[in-house]
Amino acid sequence: MAHSNNSVITGKLKGTLGKELVFREWQGKTVVAKAPKGRKGEATAAQAETQEKFLIASRYARAVINRADKSMAEAYAAALKPRQNVYSRALEDCMSPPIVKSITTRNYKGTVGDKIVIRAIDDFRVVSVRVEISAADGTLLETGNAEPDENGMDFTYLATQANNLLAGSKITAIATDVPKNEGILQVSL
Template identity: 35%
Template sequence: MAESKNNIVTFGLSGLVGDLLVFTKRAGKTIVSRKPDKSSVPPTPLQISVRERFREAVQYAKSILSIPAAKAMYEEMTKPGQSAFNLAMADVWKAPQIFDVVVTQYTGLVGSTVTVDTVDRYKVVSVEVSIFTEQDVLIEKGMAVMQENGRDWVYTATVVNNNPDGCIVRALAKDRPGNEANLERLVQL
């Protein structure tokens, strides 16, 4: 890929030239690249799934950017040469990450807490915490609350658990496009 800087011959060009070159404009610059090869070989299952995911990303970006607050959120994160549309599309491709589920403050008493350390490239919008017995029976489940640091989410227990040792705590984090990440920890007192 080549970049044209104020070249009198290529200035303002865009689109396909002949059967060889494609001119595009990005951030006020003219970019020159080879024409994409669209061979007659049928796409592989992986190519089909990537194309479908790309279609979903485009649909998400178009729909979310019609919401002024969401558009503003993506626009404030743009860098030179990026658009809010590009960032919204990229958001679809990457799920949030949960780094840890901290269960040391969970004692089985009402008011004890579980902290979920999670991030997303753009924004985690919800974290759900579920607490199960050793036999995988649900004790309680609810939404965690984001803390001021924007990374930690705290769930406060609402049900008494007389036997918290050996319980399983599961966290499910979601981002704006609906991507999910989950992680579980064993309570050991």
């Protein structure tokens, strides 16, 4: 990709030249790139799924920019990566669900007040982590939100119900990011 800074040859060119080159402006410079080619044939199932995700992410990014309340756009602006704008940052966040990396249960013995620590990350921000504790037979014993720790990655949940039969119990952590994507991890005791 070539770059130009308002040269005599390229001037302030914008658009396509002969279906081969594309001129556009980026950060005050004229950028020249190879023109994209159209797709031949129908999209595969995986391509159609990606297109649907991109469409949803694009609508989300436009909504962030067009909102009357600019606090979310300002938050994305504060987290820009190089050569990124608020639209592309919001789009990237919407296409990247959070990941629950681990559920630490060593301090959970089935009594009220026992700690469960969940590590959840996202490319922008994890908004909440919900914890569900189920008995071995699948009966939901309790559910609630974990509180964020100061390190910004861990969330702590304090058990509210006694669980006398730990063997076979399942703990599920569901992390949610700003665009409401979810990341899930489940462990068995």
